[in-house]
Amino acid sequence: MAAQSRKVQSKKRLRGNVRMQQIPSGIQRARHYWAILKRHFAYYSLFDKRSFWQGIVAGIARAPLNVASIFVTGLFVDSVVSYYTNQDSWNFVWFLVPIPVAYLIILFLLSRAVRVLDALYTIALTRLRNDSIVQSRRDVAEKFHKLNSQEVDKEEVKDLLTKFDTFWVANAANFYSRIAAVGEFLVSIVMSFIALYSISPVISWLVILVPLPEILSIFRNNRKHAKYVDDVAPLMLERNYYFSSLTDPRSFSERKINGVFRALISRYQHTAELVAGGYKKVLIAGEKEIVVANIFDNILLVILKVFALMMGIVNKMVIGSIIAMLGYIDSLYRNAFELQRNLIAMFDELTFVEYLYEFQDTKGFADDRIKGKHLKKGIPKITLDKATFSYNDGRKKILDAVDLEIHPGEKVMILGKDGTGKSSLLSVLAGLYELDSGEIRMNTTPLPKLARGQIKIKMSVVPEDFARYYMTLKENVILGDPRKEFNASLYKKALEITGLGKWAKENAIDEDNTILGNFFEGSVAISSGHWQRIAIARAIYRNRDVFLLDQPFTYIDGQSIEEILPKLMKFIGKRTLIWISEQTHHETLMDSVYELKEYKLHKKRK
Numbered sequence: 001m002a003a004q005s006r007k008v009q010s011k012k013r014l015r016g017n018v019r020m021q022q023i024p025s026g027i028q029r030a031r032h033y034w035a036i037l038k039r040h041f042a043y044y045s046l047f048d049k050r051s052f053w054q055g056i057v058a059g060i061a062r063a064p065l066n067v068a069s070i071f072v073t074g075l076f077v078d079s080v081v082s083y084y085t086n087q088d089s090w091n092f093v094w095f096l097v098p099i100p101v102a103y104l105i106i107l108f109l110l111s112r113a114v115r116v117l118d119a120l121y122t123i124a125l126t127r128l129r130n131d132s133i134v135q136s137r138r139d140v141a142e143k144f145h146k147l148n149s150q151e152v153d154k155e156e157v158k159d160l161l162t163k164f165d166t167f168w169v170a171n172a173a174n175f176y177s178r179i180a181a182v183g184e185f186l187v188s189i190v191m192s193f194i195a196l197y198s199i200s201p202v203i204s205w206l207v208i209l210v211p212l213p214e215i216l217s218i219f220r221n222n223r224k225h226a227k228y229v230d231d232v233a234p235l236m237l238e239r240n241y242y243f244s245s246l247t248d249p250r251s252f253s254e255r256k257i258n259g260v261f262r263a264l265i266s267r268y269q270h271t272a273e274l275v276a277g278g279y280k281k282v283l284i285a286g287e288k289e290i291v292v293a294n295i296f297d298n299i300l301l302v303i304l305k306v307f308a309l310m311m312g313i314v315n316k317m318v319i320g321s322i323i324a325m326l327g328y329i330d331s332l333y334r335n336a337f338e339l340q341r342n343l344i345a346m347f348d349e350l351t352f353v354e355y356l357y358e359f360q361d362t363k364g365f366a367d368d369r370i371k372g373k374h375l376k377k378g379i380p381k382i383t384l385d386k387a388t389f390s391y392n393d394g395r396k397k398i399l400d401a402v403d404l405e406i407h408p409g410e411k412v413m414i415l416g417k418d419g420t421g422k423s424s425l426l427s428v429l430a431g432l433y434e435l436d437s438g439e440i441r442m443n444t445t446p447l448p449k450l451a452r453g454q455i456k457i458k459m460s461v462v463p464e465d466f467a468r469y470y471m472t473l474k475e476n477v478i479l480g481d482p483r484k485e486f487n488a489s490l491y492k493k494a495l496e497i498t499g500l501g502k503w504a505k506e507n508a509i510d511e512d513n514t515i516l517g518n519f520f521e522g523s524v525a526i527s528s529g530h531w532q533r534i535a536i537a538r539a540i541y542r543n544r545d546v547f548l549l550d551q552p553f554t555y556i557d558g559q560s561i562e563e564i565l566p567k568l569m570k571f572i573g574k575r576t577l578i579w580i581s582e583q584t585h586h587e588t589l590m591d592s593v594y595e596l597k598e599y600k601l602h603k604k605r606k
Contacts, residue, residue, distance in 0.1 A: 036350050039357055044176055047131035048124075052176075055124030058117045059180025063187035065117070069110045070331055071195070074324025076103035081319060121180065129173045136172070136356060140164060147364045149432035153391075157362060159233040163355040166236060167229065171352035178342045178349070185339035192332040199325050203308055207329055210300045211337035214293035218341055221286030222348040228282045229352070235275050242268035249518050250468070301333055365434045372451035375442055379408035379545040379576055380458060382429065386438035389428055398424045400599035401438065406592075409574040413587050415604070416596035422580045423464050425596065426550050429578065431455040460542040464550040464580070466535035470517035473504055477537045487541070494537035497567040499560065503530065528555040536568070546576040565589075 045052040079099045097105075140161070144152070151157055189208075196204040245251065246264050255261045305326055312322040384404040390397045398421035406412055416422045427433055429440065431447055440447045447455060469476050477494055478486060495501035495511075504511055507524075515523040516534075532555045539547065553561045569577075569589060579590070587593045593604040 033347065033350050036354050036357065037346075040172070040175065040350070040353050041179075043357075044128065044132065044172060047135055048127050051124040051127040055121050055128065055176070056180045056183060058120040058124065060183035060187055062114050062117045062121075063184045064191060065110050065114050067188055067191040067195070067331065069107060069114075070192075070324055070327035072103055072106050072110065073327060074320040076100060076107065076320070077323050078318050078320030079103055125173065125177060128176060129169075132172055133169050136164075136168065140356070140359065143360050143362070146367075147362065148366060148434075149427055150434055151362060151364050155234070157359070158237055160355055160359040160362070162237045162240060163229070163233055163352070164359060167352040168356050171349045172356075175346060175349045175353055178346045181342050182339060182346070185335045185342065188331060188335040189339060192328045192335065196325065196328040196332055199328075200308065200311065203304060203311075203329065204332065206304055207301075207332045208336045210297055210304065210333055211340055214290060214297045215337065215340040215344065217286075217290045217293040219344045221282075221289060222344060224282050224286060226348050226351045228278055232275055232278055235271050239268065239271040239275055242271060297337075301329075305329055366431070366448075366452050372449050372454070373445050374451055375445070375454050375458065379574075380442040381408055382406040382546070382576070383441040384429075384438070385441065387428070387435055387440060388437045389424070389433060389435050391424070397599050399428070399435075402599075402601050404594070404601055406576060406578065409576055411569075411572075411577040411579070411589065411591045413579045413581055413590040413593045414596055414601070415581055415584065415587075415593065417582070420596045421599070422596055423550050426461075426548050426578065426580055430459060430461065430548060458544055459546045459548055460539040460544040461548045462532075462535050462539045462550060462552040464554070466532060468517060468531045470515060470519045470523060472514060473500065473509060473511045473516060473534070476516065476534045477541050479538060480542065490541055490543060493571065494540040497540055497571055498533040498537045498564060500530070500533055500537055503533075529557065529560070532556055533564075536564070540568070540571060544575075546578065547572050548578050548580075550580040551582065552579075 083098060083100050144161075147157070193204050193208070196207070242264055246255070246261070246268060251260075255264065308325055308329060309322065312325060317325070382404075383406075384402050387399050387402045387404075389399040414422055414425065424433070428435065434448075442450065442455070442458070469479060471479070473495075474491070477500075478491055492501070495504070503509075509516075509524060516526055517523050518525040532552065536552055539549075553564075556564070565586065577590075579586075584593075587604075594601045595604055596602075
C-alpha cells in the first residue's frame, strides 16, 4: 500500500509541475529567447575571452577550406583524365610537378589546415567547458548564499538547482559549439549554393528544401523532450536525494544495521524508473519518427542527384565538373540540414541554459536592502512587536502576534516541545525569514530597514543542525571570511572552552593537518559530540554581540556540559544570549525564561 501511495504521489508531482515563469507566445516569446541568447553569449564569453573567440573563428574558417576542397577535387579528377593526353606540369623553382600531383598537394594542405583549425576549436571548447563547470557552480553557490531560508525552502528553487546541475553545464557547452557551427554552416551554404546555382538554380533551391521533413520531426520531438524535463524535475530531485542518502557515509551504520537500505533502494528504484521510463517513451518515439523522415529526405536527395547526373551527361560536362556538382549537392544538403538542426537545437538548449539565469534572477526578500541603515557599535536591543510568522505560505503557523523584548546583555532561554517552532523563531530573529505581519527591531530599527548583512555581523550562531566540514580542526574553527586576520588567542580560547584542545592532544590529532570525518583518505572519524563542540568553538571564534544557541548540547554528555557551560557563560559575559532548549536543567542561569506554546511566548519567570 505504501509503495502504491508513493507511486500515485510521484505521478501527481510529474503531472503537476509548472514552470516558474510562463513565457508568452509569438513576438514576446522571440524577444524573451533573444534576451536569454544575448545574456548567455555575454556570460559564457567571460570565462575565457581569447578561447571563446578562437573557437568561433576556427569553426567558421573551416567552411571555405571544406568548400575549396570540393572544387579542387573536381579539378584533380579532370587533371588526371587530361594528363593521359597532355601531360601538363607546373614549373616550380627547381623542378616540374605534374598537375594532378600539384592538386593532390593542395588537397593535402587544405585537409591539414582544416585539421589545425579542428585542433584550435577543440582546445578552445575544452578550456571553456572546464572553466564553465568551475565558474558557473561558483556563481550558483554565491547566489545560493545570498538567498535566505525563506527562498531556499521553496520547491521552485530546489527544482532550478536540480535542473542546473543536471542540464546546464552540458547544454551551455553544446550551445557554444553551435554558435561556431552555425557560422561555419552559413559560410559553407553560401559558397556551395553559389557554385551549384551557376550550374542549376532549380537544383540548388530544391536541395535546401530537402531536409525540411526531418527538421520538422526533430523540432517537434525536441519540444516534447524539453517539456518532459520541465515536468520531471521534482522526481529528479527526489531520485538524487535517495541516491545521496544511499551513499552518505554518515548514515552508513543505520542503513547497515537497521535494514534501512532496502527501503531507500526501493524508493530510489521507483523514482529512477519513473524518470527513465518517461525518457525512454519520449526519446524512442521521437527517434522512430525522425528515422522515417530521414529515409524520406534521402530518397528525395538521391532523386535530385540522379537528375543532376543525367543533366551533366546530357550537357556533356567533364567528369570533374560532375563530381564537383555532386559534391556541392552533398555539401549544400548536409550544411542546410545541420544549420537548421543546430538552430532548432540552439532554441531547445536555450530552454536548459535559461535555468541558470532563472536561478540567478531569484529575488530574496532582503535583496533591496543595500542602502539600508547600519547598526551602531555595541550590543543591540531586540524587540518583537506583534510578530506573526508561518511556513509554506501560511499553511503552518509558528508565531501569532508575539511580543518580546531582549535587552542588551540579557540571557534568555526559550523552551518548548518538539515542533513548536523554537528553531524557526531563532531563524526569524536571525533574519532568515520574513514575518507575515508585525515587526522585529534591532534597537529602534525594523529589520527590513537595515542594510543587508547588518543582522549577521551582530550574531554568533550554533544551529541545531550544525555543519560537519571535512577539514582540519583549525580550519573548522576559524572557518569564515579568509580576509579576516587569524586570531591565535581567540582560537586557543575556543579550544579551551570546548575541551577540543585537550581532546586533540589525547587522540594525537594534529590541529593543522589531520582531516576530520570519514570521507577523505587519511581522515579521522569523530563523534557527533565532538562535531557539536566544534560548532560551539566556531561560534566562539566568531565572537559577536549576540549568541544564538539552538540546543547546543544535544550530543554532548552531561559531565562535559557541566565543564563547558560555565566557561562559555563567562566568555559571553555581558553580551546577549538566546538559548533554545527542551530541557529546564540550566534555566537558573538565565535572566528570563519563556515557553513557546500554541504560537505564543509565555513568560515563566524573570
